[in-house]
Structures are given as structure tokens and as C-alpha cells.
Amino acid sequence: MDYSVYDTADFVCDDSFVAWVKEGRDEAHWKEVIARYPAQREAMLQARAIILAAAQLPAFQLKEKEQQLMWENIQGTMEPAEKTVVKLSRNYYWYWAAALLCIVAGATIWWMRPAPAPAMYSRLLQEAKLEGKKRIEEINEEKHPRTISLPDGSSVVLQPGARISFPACPDHKCSREVYLSGAAFFEVSRNTMQPFIVYANEMVINVLGTSFNVKAYEQDSLVEVHVRTGKIAVSVKPLGNKVVANLSANQQAVLTRSTLAVAVLQTIPQVNTRKMDEAVVYSFEFSDTPVDSVMTTIENAYGVHINYDQALLADCRLTASLTDEPLIEKIRLICKALEAGCIIEGDEITLTAKGCRPNVIEN
């Protein structure tokens, strides 16, 4: 390609150039172009600025409430209009309710049994031929997320019901390959010498030091990974080790298990994705910081809600370095410092503090 005849508009219209500016793809190629055509530098910079400005154009947002209301209106039109039919379908609700009750009851009975390892997860472990290698398995049988620290320093927040298997030795001794069933949030410590690999149903996630969410339930038809920070490479186990998608921050890959197809989606910023997305730009270095501003920082960064007695903690201050801790750990440490009890239920965190002790915190 002869880029010497390109002008700003040509760069803007070049798909590969756009992919480089927006997603960092084809980096080497475009670095070389800059080096080879120094006269084009200005045009490229202009094109880049235009693309970035356009990509971040202000959006008119649909409020969540409005979106919900509209959905209800749409659903209204989905029911047959005649009254008799409505009645009939209402009767059906009872059948549904009864059926649901049976399912719930059945599920509960089934649940009381010691949970067998999901088949796919067991098969993956078997295929990996790990007999004789020391591995640890953790299962979160609690009702709230549980943080697990891995030997290499990475941490995993396991959602209820999730299980993970990982090697028992530090990462310089053996591979960093983990097997997951269920949903989990990973914060992976950087080590370019030893890749961190997550096997989740058919999906294989190759990690280059980053944080991301995985959803891989045995019974689900999809496997999802959602990148918060950094980059990951996704491949599909039954299709071999070829990378099928490279993801960076705010991108999501969805694997359809029946077809093994992977779709890459850009996270829509205004809907439900605020959680954790911006955690990376928040500072979690607190030095003599009032507790309420610590709480606000965490609430904003993670999209959670923290309940606590503001009046009681009004004069408390905290000094802590929490940057590398996952959310659960941050909360745990804060609770410890405040000698508070804490309950974490999904997005709701409740602190029961008695005030602050003079030796820990002094105004």
C-alpha cells in the first residue's frame, strides 16, 4: 500500500487504521507506516483525533426506568387482546406456578445432596492428565461471593456455586492453568513468562495480566468473558488452540456452546456495565481519608451500595493501600480496621461499626 498519497480522509476511511486507533490492532504495521512516511505523520494524527472524537460523541441516554417502562409497554402488546384469552392465560399462570414450585422443590432436594462436580469441568480436568500433580480445588458453597487467593498472587472472586481447580505450587514452579465452573471475577498478577490460562467449559482464556469476569455454568448454553482491564486472548478448546478473539477493556466474548461460535461485543457503556469498569482509574490509596469518602470511592468504582451509620463514622479516618485488592478484600480490610462486621450480598454491603477506636483512627 502506498500511503504517501493518503490524506487525512483516506486514513479515516481505512478500516485497518480505524481498528488500530480504536482497538490497538495492527500496531506493528502502523508503527512502520509512521516510520516510513514521516511526511504523513500530521495527517495520521488528524485522522486519529477525528476517529477518537467521533467514537466518543456524546450520547443521549435512555434512563433505565424509561427503558423498563417501554419494555412493559411492548410486553403489553405481546398478550392477545381479548379478555377471555387474557383470563385463560392468567389461569395458566397457576399451572406455571405449580410447575415452578415442583421444579424449585426438586432443585432444592437435588441441591441438598453433596454437589457432584459438573461433568464438563470434570472431563476437562481428566483430559488435562493432571494425576499426580498437586492441585487445590475450591468450591464456594456460601450464599455470597468468596475471594480465593491463588499461589501466584492472583485473586479470584467466586460467585456462589462456582468451583475452581488450580495448581498448588507457586507459578515459577508450575503452570498457571485453572479450571472453572460457574461465574468468577479474576484479577491476575502479571507474569509474562508464565501465561495464566482459564479453562471454562469449551472456552479457553489466555491472560496477559488483567481483570475480567467469566460466566461458565455447566447448564448454560453460553460461556461469557467480560474484560475489565488489560487484554486477553480467547480460544475454543474443541477447535484447537488457535486464538479466535483478542479482547481488550470493555469487550465481551460470548461462546455459543452448541455451535462453538464466538461473538465479540463492545460493552454498551450506559447499560449495566458501570460496575468495575472504571475501577482502574480510581485511586485506592487512602491516607488519613475520611471514611465516608473512602466509601464513596468504592461505591462509585464498583457500582455497589454500602450501608453504614454515617453519623457514627463521621469522624473516622482511614489510612490504607488497597489498590491491588479485589473488592471483597478491600471491604474486608476496611471492616477489620474499623472493627466492624460486614455483610456482602451482591451489590449491597452492610457495615455494622461501633464507631472508631482512638488508637486506630483519630480525628
Place this chain on the structure above:
Amino acid sequence: MAGSENINQVTIADHELWTAFKQGNVQAFSEMYRLHAGTLYNYGYHLVPDAALVKDAMQDLFADLWRTRNNLSDTNSIKYYLFRSLRRRLYRLADIKPVPVISPLQTESIEDLKIRTEEDLLQLQRLQYLMSQLPERHQEVIRLRFYDNFSWEEIAGILQINEQSVRNLVQRAIVKLRENWK
């Protein structure tokens, strides 16, 4: 190597979601709505800055989709399908010609686009202002290509013009932008 895996293209998952919806799967339908309502509204509002009208059009669009699901053709990009349908609908509803919208200046960043320095930010705001001054059709193609990540082919389909015309529109928009820049 090249950016061939456009985010809006090659979505077999999209295809499956669409098929499930066509077979009457309410969950798939609700997922389609959840995934696209936000961007669809943003697009519609830029075409016709009338919140009530856009919302009505969207509701009708989805209601009709459900009603006529058995007769719909296949699609590999639900987003593309929805954008194209909404556009047609809005033009039918609003027989007035859409007026260009001057967008609010607060920016919602899509992703970590590494805008760091104040200078960059000023430049970005100035460019966005200049974009808001472009003819409405120019704004639309720029938005579809760079904000909504549609391919040239998809944009051509949405606007019902050929691909070369789409590229020409962007070319002309950039020339105009540069005239007023700096």
C-alpha cells in the same frame, strides 16, 4: 491481520438469538431489547430530537417485530436490522425534516481511549463541536461508522445508498471538518 472482525459483523450468536426470537422465545426477544435499546435510542434521538416520538417508534418497532416474527427474514446483525428499521419508521412518523441536533458537551467515554492531557481533551471537544455543525447527513454517517461501529456495507444498507456514496460522504465530511479546524 486487518480489522476484519468488525464488532457488528460475524455474530453467529446474533443469528442464534434472532432464530430463537423468531421461534417465539420471549427471553431471546427481551435480550435483544436489553442489548440494543440504549444505542437505538441514541441513534433515533440524533435523527429526530423528540424523545417521545423516538420512544414511540421504538415501542412500535419491537411490538411489530414480535407480532410479525414468523415472517421475518434471517439476519446476522440484529443491531443493523434494528437501526435500519428504526430509521425507516422515524422518517415515516416525523414527516418533518429532522433538524440537526446540537449535542450536549458532556462526553461519555466509550472505552479507555487514553485521552490524557488537557490539550487532547480540548481538541476532542472542539472536534465534537465541529462535528455537530456538519450537515445532518454527514453527522449520521460519522456516527454510524465510528460511534456505532457499523461497516461501510451496513451503513449503505441503513441509508439505502451504495457503499461508494457512503465513503464519499465521509470524505466530504472530513474535508469540511478540516476547513474549520485550527
